[in-house]
Amino acid sequence: MMKTISLVMVGFGNVGKAFAQLILDKADLIQKEYQVEFRVTGIATTRHGIAVDPRGIDLQQALQCMQQKVSLDTLCREGVPTSMEEFVQTCPGDALLENSPVNHHTGQPAVGYIRSALMRKMHVVSANKGPVVHAYRELTDLAARQGVKYYFESAVMDGMPIFSLFRSSLPAVELRGFLGILNSTTNLILEFMEKGKSFEEAVQYAQVLGIAEADPAEDVDGWDAAIKVSALATVLMGLDFKPQQVQRQGIAHLTPRMVEEARQAGERWKLVCRARRTPQGLEASVMPQRVSSDSPLYHISGTSSYVQFETDVLAELGMMEGKPGTYTTAYGLLADLLNILQNR
Amino acid sequence: MMKTISLVMVGFGNVGKAFAQLILDKADLIQKEYQVEFRVTGIATTRHGIAVDPRGIDLQQALQCMQQKVSLDTLCREGVPTSMEEFVQTCPGDALLENSPVNHHTGQPAVGYIRSALMRKMHVVSANKGPVVHAYRELTDLAARQGVKYYFESAVMDGMPIFSLFRSSLPAVELRGFLGILNSTTNLILEFMEKGKSFEEAVQYAQVLGIAEADPAEDVDGWDAAIKVSALATVLMGLDFKPQQVQRQGIAHLTPRMVEEARQAGERWKLVCRARRTPQGLEASVMPQRVSSDSPLYHISGTSSYVQFETDVLAELGMMEGKPGTYTTAYGLLADLLNILQNR
Numbered sequence: 001m002m003k004t005i006s007l008v009m010v011g012f013g014n015v016g017k018a019f020a021q022l023i024l025d026k027a028d029l030i031q032k033e034y035q036v037e038f039r040v041t042g043i044a045t046t047r048h049g050i051a052v053d054p055r056g057i058d059l060q061q062a063l064q065c066m067q068q069k070v071s072l073d074t075l076c077r078e079g080v081p082t083s084m085e086e087f088v089q090t091c092p093g094d095a096l097l098e099n100s101p102v103n104h105h106t107g108q109p110a111v112g113y114i115r116s117a118l119m120r121k122m123h124v125v126s127a128n129k130g131p132v133v134h135a136y137r138e139l140t141d142l143a144a145r146q147g148v149k150y151y152f153e154s155a156v157m158d159g160m161p162i163f164s165l166f167r168s169s170l171p172a173v174e175l176r177g178f179l180g181i182l183n184s185t186t187n188l189i190l191e192f193m194e195k196g197k198s199f200e201e202a203v204q205y206a207q208v209l210g211i212a213e214a215d216p217a218e219d220v221d222g223w224d225a226a227i228k229v230s231a232l233a234t235v236l237m238g239l240d241f242k243p244q245q246v247q248r249q250g251i252a253h254l255t256p257r258m259v260e261e262a263r264q265a266g267e268r269w270k271l272v273c274r275a276r277r278t279p280q281g282l283e284a285s286v287m288p289q290r291v292s293s294d295s296p297l298y299h300i301s302g303t304s305s306y307v308q309f310e311t312d313v314l315a316e317l318g319m320m321e322g323k324p325g326t327y328t329t330a331y332g333l334l335a336d337l338l339n340i341l342q343n344r
Numbered sequence: 345m346m347k348t349i350s351l352v353m354v355g356f357g358n359v360g361k362a363f364a365q366l367i368l369d370k371a372d373l374i375q376k377e378y379q380v381e382f383r384v385t386g387i388a389t390t391r392h393g394i395a396v397d398p399r400g401i402d403l404q405q406a407l408q409c410m411q412q413k414v415s416l417d418t419l420c421r422e423g424v425p426t427s428m429e430e431f432v433q434t435c436p437g438d439a440l441l442e443n444s445p446v447n448h449h450t451g452q453p454a455v456g457y458i459r460s461a462l463m464r465k466m467h468v469v470s471a472n473k474g475p476v477v478h479a480y481r482e483l484t485d486l487a488a489r490q491g492v493k494y495y496f497e498s499a500v501m502d503g504m505p506i507f508s509l510f511r512s513s514l515p516a517v518e519l520r521g522f523l524g525i526l527n528s529t530t531n532l533i534l535e536f537m538e539k540g541k542s543f544e545e546a547v548q549y550a551q552v553l554g555i556a557e558a559d560p561a562e563d564v565d566g567w568d569a570a571i572k573v574s575a576l577a578t579v580l581m582g583l584d585f586k587p588q589q590v591q592r593q594g595i596a597h598l599t600p601r602m603v604e605e606a607r608q609a610g611e612r613w614k615l616v617c618r619a620r621r622t623p624q625g626l627e628a629s630v631m632p633q634r635v636s637s638d639s640p641l642y643h644i645s646g647t648s649s650y651v652q653f654e655t656d657v658l659a660e661l662g663m664m665e666g667k668p669g670t671y672t673t674a675y676g677l678l679a680d681l682l683n684i685l686q687n688r
Binding site: 022026029030033034159160161164165168169170171172173293294296298299301304308313314315316317318319320321322323324325327328330331334335338339342343344 | 366370373374377378503504505508509512513514515516517637638640642643645648652657658659660661662663664665666667668669671672674675678679682683686687688
């Protein structure tokens with residue numbers, strides 16, 4: 001029997017729009033394989049209006065509005081909510097898709113939206129790292145008490161199945177540590193430097209390509225990577241480990257000469273993430289290191305990323321993501337949703 | 345509430361023994377996290393006797409028997425079954441752990457053992473590739489009709505979570521193809537050749553290390569890899585694709601000079617597995633190829649292995665296994681069992 005699942009979307013940027021397109025593209029497959037039909041009952045943005053329609057918003061129209069810079073308010077069947085808070089507390093739905101911008105310092109306002117939705121016994125799926133590092137335990141416990149789920153596959157390495165792998169495929173393992181390359185912007189910048197550019201030129205080039213932000217500090221200072229390390233440690237190792245606790249150094253001090261010296265020694269500079277359980281607790285770091293060609297990190301190029309887990313039974317389990325796109329992150333949201341509906 | 349699960353083991357070689365040790369080592373963790381207690385009610389070998397004890401065999405004793413070359417018959421509480429068939433049809437249990445030697449041509453006698461166990465409404469967990477390529481559809485359908493499961497995570501890349509990843513973490517993806525290095529013996533032989541050994545010397549060296557078989561043909565002719573390609577295509581792509589249909593070439597014709605020429609060009613010879621869905625069906629091959637340093641396969645060294653999937657939503661999803669051991673394969677069996685018990 002077909003089941004209709006109502007979705008409430010906070011945020012309709014690149015990821016939100018790609019998700020809308022993805023559920024349009026895969027609607028037939030999802031109906032056939034999972035007997036599920038998605039209906040989006042609300043889409044709220046901070047700058048492009050808010051649409052609410054309990055009978056289901058026409059996603060093609062919503063995507064068109066965004067393209068033509070027409071406010072989503074025009075799709076509202078009922079009174080337009082006066083705030084995001086009101087929207088999250090009132091829009092009817094079975095699950096909240098939370099895709100508001102990341103706030104690394106507090107996780108807000110996303111934590112508040114997620115809490116509101118869980119209180120209303122809605123599942124929550126989010127690509128947002130902020131709430132994971134700032135409120136994972138609280139939100140997961142709240143979800144359990146409410147009989148719903150809070151999943152966030154796309155928070156680390158886009159839609160690659162990392163959290164779901166440990167949740168559903170690796171019972172009774174003991175995770176001892178991991179290493180990896182988790183920030184693709186810095187990986188690309190370092191590659192441009194290997195081709196002879198200065199750090200500043202490489203950043204500019206990455207900005208032109210739309211990969212580095214206008215303010216690249218978060219990436220080049222290692223913050224984004226530190227947050228991902230913290231998210232993995234918190235969720236997979238059960239430790240409450242804040243990004244601030246990650247020993248962190250960025251790549252801004254690297255010079256073309258240092259990059260060339262490494263190359264001559266057969267090595268490459270990489271922004272390496274590491275975490276390791278020790279008798280004293282977790283040791284975690286994000287820092288540029290020269291890696292030699294026998295390291296699995298040596299070969300992670302461009303916007304690819306990689307994480308390698310060390311467990312008691314699988315000594316080295318590596319996961320590589322190549323050629324990520326907006327669809328990759330959107331797929332992580334869809335996978336979370338379908339996994340929730342399958343009780344996985 | 346604690347649940348006791350009775351296990352019947354066919355085969356007690358390296359993998360079987362490692363599994364016994366693993367469930368001894370992890371007994372406390374499994375009881376605590378899954379409220380499950382394993383009891384092995386039967387162990388059957390072709391050359392070291394058969395033990396049956398419905399109250400549970402002492403695994404330490406069984407391991408000792410094997411070490412001291414004492415027949416397992418001595419652990420039998422009841423009459424010793426006169427054949428493996430009788431054992432499989434009568435030994436009481438909730439799940440069969442099938443670890444008999446691989447038969448690539450027919451999958452027998454494993455297919456028969458698995459069928460018998462499924463008919464008795466027992467789950468089956470197996471590290472055996474033979475039944476996967478010869479009878480996956482039949483056995484999986486039979487299991488479904490009987491309300492039980494037939495899982496085989498360890499059949500490809502030891503205990504790496506490949507089948508469970510697609511089963512439990514990647515809903516609604518379309519798998520378009522994969523490439524990889526799936527046979528570690530040939531990978532090691534090629535590496536020895538890079539260090540200046542002839543093919544024959546490299547094989548001998550791998551034999552001394554206990555990695556290559558006395559008759560290395562199955563590995564060096566690409567058969568083992570072709571069977572793994574067939575298993576992945578059959579299970580993950582839903583195609584009935586036999587090992588014989590894989591275009592196959594081994595590595596025995598490679599000379600030190602060819603290996604050296606590749607090295608000088610910055611390339612390495614690898615036994616590359618490929619499969620790709622085309623409008624005409626599946627195209628699959630196992631053959632030695634020169635790969636350059638920008639290929640993810642270039643860097644897979646020693647006994648490591650690697651598979652990279654191409655899907656419609658995740659363009660490149662790579663899984664790397666490093667430093668495999670007997671525990672790795674045994675863990676795949678345990679993971680299958682626990683995943684079955686968790687309905688995953």
